[in-house]
Amino acid sequence: MFQIPCPHCGLRNVAEFRHAGEQRRRPDPQTATPEEWRTYLYTQANDAGWTRETWYHRFGCRRFVGVQRHTVTNEVRPADTGPAPSVASPPAGIDAGAPDAGGGAM
Incomplete structure (x- = not known):
């Protein structure tokens, strides 16, 4: 297991979180085609190396947390420590819907 730095609760065990993608x-x-929506909803880069991810702190502050995670080593750092190579610029916002939205098993 690894730990995720929550800006509201501090460093916490990953078991308290749910991966939101x-x-x-x-x-x-207003302008997206069905193919663009399908790609957005069901396709992820899944590159080896650093990536920006969103996690939902379900057993803590119940807020969404952005972090950078190395997909090979599971090393985690706050999202504001520099740009992740796989993302040109941070998103304006994440609308993940329900608190349990996102991938991964509970």
Whole structure:
């Protein structure tokens, strides 16, 4: 297991969180095609190395937390420690819907 730095609760065990996916820009609902929505919802880069992710702190402050995680070593650092190579710019916001939205088993 590894720990995630929550800006509200401090360093916490990953078991307190639920993975909500890679951080990326949401398509514009007014102009996006069905193919763009399908890609956004069901396709993730899953690259080896540093990536920006969103985690939901379900057993703590119940807020979404952005972090950078190395997908090979599971090393985690706060999202504001520098740009992640896989993301050109941070997203304007994440609308993940319900608190339990996102991938991974409970």
